[in-house]
Amino acid sequence: MTWVHIVGGGMSGLSLAAELASYGNLPGKVIVSEPQTIFSKNQTFSYWQSNKAENFDFPTRKYSNWVFSFGDEVITHSGKEWSYHSISSQAFFERCIEKISLNDQCEIHKEFIYERPKAVHIFDSRPLSISDFRVYQTFYGVEFNFGDKHQLNTNTAYLMTEMQTKGINFYFNYLLPLDQHSLLIEATAFSTAPVNFKTLSNEVYSWIRRKQISGTVVKIEKGIIPMGIRRKPNDTFGTPIGTRGEMGRNSSGYTFFNVQKWVQAAAKKLIYENRALPYSRGVLEVESDNIFLKIIEKNPSILPEIFTMIARKIQPDHFAEFMTAVNLKNLAQIIRCAPKKPFLTAAFF
Ligand SMILES: Cc1cc2nc3c(=O)[nH]c(=O)nc-3n(C[C@H](O)[C@H](O)[C@H](O)COP(=O)(O)OP(=O)(O)OC[C@H]3O[C@@H](n4cnc5c(N)ncnc54)[C@H](O)[C@@H]3O)c2cc1C
Structure with a gap:
């Protein structure tokens, strides 16, 4: 019988499989079921991490500063003990797939799962229905390659710039220098209903026009992610993980770091105790994020x-x-x- 079956080979599913694969000899087979044949190249996973903490075993871009702006005011934070990190989904997924392929007990099956699979442990990362989101974070970004060098500091993440509220939606621009020539330019909205991507793409291209910059669009990065959910899905196949497992931070949508931390603990629990580790959030986080929502x-x-x-x-x-x-x-x-x-x-x- 399969030991671990992971439904969905996106960020959380592949993270768990890769972590298990790195243990070498496993108690049984690990299967990841994922219908998509191409792993997403169009995401950038960012998170904060203490400089004292042990780094994850993948390389990231590191930023010591992060910036907020509203009207004419620009506030720059410089972390002494903390940094902002980012990794492209392509680099992250390639690393996961490489680790998985090095362990012949781990397999990725190209399949869509309709029914609860048979396995000792089942982890379910199927996305939630958008109608179950409590608050929506909609974003549209372009990776823009400049002919010349851009003028932004490559050690700085421009986190929430040009913040404004229009009607009932809160908007800001997120700018992430990827190197001296390329920049992720993202328009983001927090709202009680999804925002049209066209509205956000107009904001991105108007930013580009305002700055009078020239270059080429390398790729588009867009998404609608939950900030809190209204109700839990009742058709879960096993332990819910990733967004489905509410590993995302309700006040920000950030999920990647929580998944990586959970994956390390969950793999240990599976290997040494043969038990699944459900994800749980602290009461302070739940309550404080609820105020923001x-x-x-x-x-x-x-x-x-x-x-x-x-x-x-x-x-x-x-x-x-x-x-x-x-x-x-x-x-x-x-x-x-x-x-x-x-x-x-x-x-x-
Ligand atoms: C563009 C974008 C940028 C983001 N940036 C950040 C960031 O900077 N930092 C951060 O912390 N978070 C970020 N997030 C949020 C979060 O980290 C991602 O949404 C992440 O992909 C969530 O991982 P997941 O495993 O829950 O879901 P997914 O990665 O979406 O994986 C779910 C997988 O399940 C598969 N699936 C669906 N149905 C079935 C089925 N029936 N059988 C088998 N497989 C199925 C899907 O094909 C999919 O691959 C971002 C999200 C997006 C969309």
Whole structure:
């Protein structure tokens, strides 16, 4: 009998299979079922990590600074103990597939799974239905290759720039220098319904026109990801993982880091105890993210001010740590820096 069956070979499914494959001799077969024949080249996975933490075993681009802007105000954070990292999905998936292919007990099957497979442990990473998202993060980005060097600092991630609210949607631009010549230019919206990609692509191309830059579009990166879910799916085949397993951070949509940390712990548990490790989030994270979601739902017009006030006052390392894992110390810093009235209103009503 199959030992581990992973439904879905996207980011979380391949991460788990690759981690298991790296253990060498396994108690049984590991199967990943994935219907797509081409693994996505059009994603960039970013996350914060403490400089003291042991790096994952894949190379990333590292950024020491991250920037926010609203109106004329530009706030630059310089991490002392924390950095922002990114890796292209192509590089990440190639690495996973290489690790999986080195272990002949691990197989990737090109198939779509309709029924609960038979295996000792089943992990289910099928995407959630979009109608189950609570708040939507819609983004449209282009990887733009400049003829000349661009003028942005390659050690800086331009995280939330040109923040603004239009109607009931909160928008910002995310700019990530990939090297001296290429830049990921992404327009993002947080909203209670998905935003049309056309609206966001117009914003990207208008940014390019405003900056009067010339070059070529290398690829498009777009998506609609959940920020919280309304209801859990009731047809789960096994332990839900990835977005389905609510491993994404509700206030930001960031999922990659949580998946990598969980995968390390989950593989150990499977190998040494033959038990599946369900993912769980801390109560502080759930509650604090819920406040952000309520503000997006009920009072999005104040979001640029909230993010700006937090960015202005908080120590950069506390911010990066809060974005990665909430604890009492970094939550207290967020509360200290955020405007009090909207926070209290969202917390209690
Ligand atoms: C463009 C983009 C950029 C992102 N950037 C970041 C980032 O910078 N940082 C971050 O932390 N997060 C980011 N995310 C969010 C998150 O990390 C990704 O969405 C990630 O891919 C989620 O992984 P997953 O395994 O849950 O889902 P997926 O990677 O979507 O994998 C699910 C897989 O299941 C397969 N599948 C579906 N149905 C079946 C079936 N019945 N049988 C078998 N297989 C099936 C699908 O084909 C798919 O490959 C980004 C998301 C997108 C879309």
